[in-house]
Amino acid sequence: MTLETISTNKSHEGVQGVYSHASTSTHTNMTFSVFIxxxxxxxxxxxxxxxxGLTCTHANVTDKGEFRKACAELGFIFVAPDTSPRGPDLEGNSVPDDPNAAYDFGLGAGFYVNATKAPFDKxxxxxxxxxKELPEIISANFPADMSRQSIMGHSMGGHGALTIALRNPDRFKSVSAFAPIVSPLNCPWGEKAxxxxxxDDKSSWREYDTCALIADGARTPSIRVDQGEADAFLxxxxxxxxxxxxxxxxxxSLTLNMHEGYDHSYYFISTFMADHLNWHAKYL
Amino acid sequence: MTLETISTNKSHEGVQGVYSHASTSTHTNMTFSVFIxxxxxxxxxxxxxxxxGLTCTHANVTDKGEFRKACAELGFIFVAPDTSPRGPDLEGNSVPDDPNAAYDFGLGAGFYVNATKAPFDKxxxxxxxxxKELPEIISANFPADMSRQSIMGHSMGGHGALTIALRNPDRFKSVSAFAPIVSPLNCPWGEKAxxxxxxDDKSSWREYDTCALIADGARTPSIRVDQGEADAFLxxxxxxxxxxxxxxxxxxSLTLNMHEGYDHSYYFISTFMADHLNWHAKYL
Structure with a gap:
């Protein structure tokens, strides 16, 4: 596996990098960012x-997330993957600049699942x-202590973080989310994706549904969720x-913090990012 | 003067707004952002x-500047104007998406001057x-104490901040810059712009040249500059x-801080933004 360095920039006394590689999972090139x-x-x-979340690449949180100062202080590596495979020849609503493409399915909307339905299963x-794949890459290429991992995410990525943490209780010390989708079984975004x-067999959706996973017995050590009360998707x-x-x-045990006046944007996420990182620090 | 609200988002317990108005200075619509x-x-x-700086709109620092936490703590209004007039029918290299357009002249490169040469003088x-114009708008529409103003900027905007502060010593308590152009008389960007x-009469450039203004007797109370040593434009x-x-x-008196390994990007600016705001707080 060859990692291509797209860019590295010194920031907050550490290094913000962006990398690309040929993925064996998606059979496309995948891009991610890492702050050391x-x-x-x-x-x-x-x-x-x-x-x-939906429509994002690694770049949104890398540009707007305001995580580097806290990560520099706490000594955290911060990994931001893409949200779907990408490429001009991918099936589905995955054609860049296609005005008919959906923002909530296909490109930028991978929902952190393994698709089983053609043509998306490719x-x-x-x-x-x-x-599986990206943890091996992080472990092999960066000074990562893989015995100390936590996971967080926003919206569709909050869904990803919660479900992945619940299915892998030994890997993650803690999980947090900003405005997560908590039950794809019970919302239009989830139904569509x-x-x-x-x-259509909804019993096979349960491993991708935070509420269903918990009802079915999955557990994770500690959960924190922050949610804006002015979020249009609430x-x-x-x-x-x-x-x-x-x-x-x-x-x-769940810590759920509701915030008056905050919406679904990075203006909300960046406000509480350092709080989340300091919360994870208690478990790492 | 009617101010159109493009967006407002709660962030760091304040409000990040983006506004637009018909400008009497540029005879175009102008967009700017304000954090309250x-x-x-x-x-x-x-x-x-x-x-x-060059190529930017209000959005670059608004997205990537990491100024809101410090401004919320210090109680500062933060105003980010655009860098040039914009519009599909503007003269010069001002046609959006024109592949022949220059990044360092015309659109996104106003250099904070009053153009006197046709067709740019329009x-x-x-x-x-x-x-003149934007301070009146800020004073009329936001809870601003106009007796306490400071100014800062990046690259071409550092040039703007320094020259405007030097020409208006009673208005600004302090001026700071990230990687500023300090002498348009002595660099290719400045020569072109x-x-x-x-x-071509270079004597008329001196009011737009920080070093020449100082040599000619202009003064401002306090200057701070931070510069990355890995800046490709250094x-x-x-x-x-x-x-x-x-x-x-x-x-x-000048405080000039050189920083090993930092480049010209917002990864550099965001690292030292809070330091600059806290430095201005000493004078405000």
Whole structure:
């Protein structure tokens, strides 16, 4: 596996890099960003995974996330993958600049699943990419202590972070999310994506549904969610009360912080990013 | 004067807004951003002006500048104007998406001058816009204490901040810059821009040249400059040693901080943004 360095820039005394590689999971080139904080020669550092939301690439949080100062202070590696495979010849709504392309399916909307339905089953393997392939790349190429990992995400990426943490309880010390989709079984974004990638048998959706995973017995050590009350997607798509109910029913500890006036944007995420990183630091 | 609100988003307990208006200086619509920190009803707040560099709009620093946390803590209004007039029918290299357009002249490259050379003299009046028109708009529409203003900028915007501060010593308590152009008379960017906007008589360039203004007797209370040593434009375009020499010759106090490994990007700016805002706070 050859990693191509797209760019490196010194920032907050560390290095913000962007890298690309040929992925064995998606059979496309994949791009991701990694921030390496200042550290001692030979030191191994905890890893924070950040999964982005619909329409995003690695670049959104890298530009707007305001995570580097806190990561430099806490000594965290910060990894931001892309949200789907990309390429001009991909199936589905994946043609760049196609005005008929959907923002919530295909390109930029991989939903962190392994697609089983044609034609998406060829490339849309974001679950394998995040759970298996990219960790090996991070471990092999960066000063990462893989025994200390936590995961976070926004919206569709909050869904990704929560479901991946619940399916891999030994890998992640803690999981947090900004405005996550908590139940694809119960919102239009989820219905569209999972029926398109997985098919109509909803029993096979449950491993990609945070609330269903918890009801079915999956556990993760610690969950934190922050949600803006002025988020336009709150009532129809995100429904944090469903997560609250699932956690209460199952006896799972959840810290849910509602924030008056905040919306779904990076203006919200950047406000609470340092709080999330400091919260993860308690577990790492 | 009617101000159109493009967007407002709650961030860091304040409000990040983007606004547009018909400008009497440029005879175009102009867009700018303003961050209003949390404050008491009726309270008037100091104003930080941030002038951006070549190719930028208000959006670059608004997205990537990482200024909101410090402004919220310090109680600063943060104003980010555009870098030139814009519009499909503007003269010069001002046609959006024109592959022959220059990145360093015309659109996105107003250089904070009043152009006197046709055809640019019709619209390229960024000096009047920043010195006269926009302050009136800020004063009339936001809770600004106009007796407490400071100014900062990056690259071409550092040139703008320094020259505007030197020409208006009573208006600004302090001026700072990231990687500024310090002498358009002595660099290719400046030669191109000022000959294009002002003409070939270099004596008329001196009011737009930080080093020449200082040599000619202009003063401003306090100057801080931060410069990355890995900046690709350092030796040919920026030349901070010329500013050092001009300040030393004139007995002007200058804080010049050189930073090993940092380049010309927002990865550099965002690293030292809070330091600059805290430095301005000493004077405001």
């Amino acid at each position: 904080p200042p550290h001692k020669e030979g030191e191994k550092l905890p890893v924070i995974w950040y999964l982005s 490339h849309y393997k974001m679950r394998d990419y995040i759970e 999972l029926s398109g990638y997985i098919g 009532t129809e798509q995100l429904k944090p009360s469903m997560l609250e109910a699932a956690c209460k029913q199952a006896g799972v | 920190p949390p404050h008491k009803e009726g309270e008037k707040l100091p104003v930080i002006w941030y002038l951006s 619209h390229y009046k960024m000096r009047d816009y920043i010195e 000022l000959s294009g906007y002002i003409g 030796t040919e375009q920026l030349k901070p040693s010329m500013l050092e020499a001009a300040c030393k010759q004139a007995g002007v």
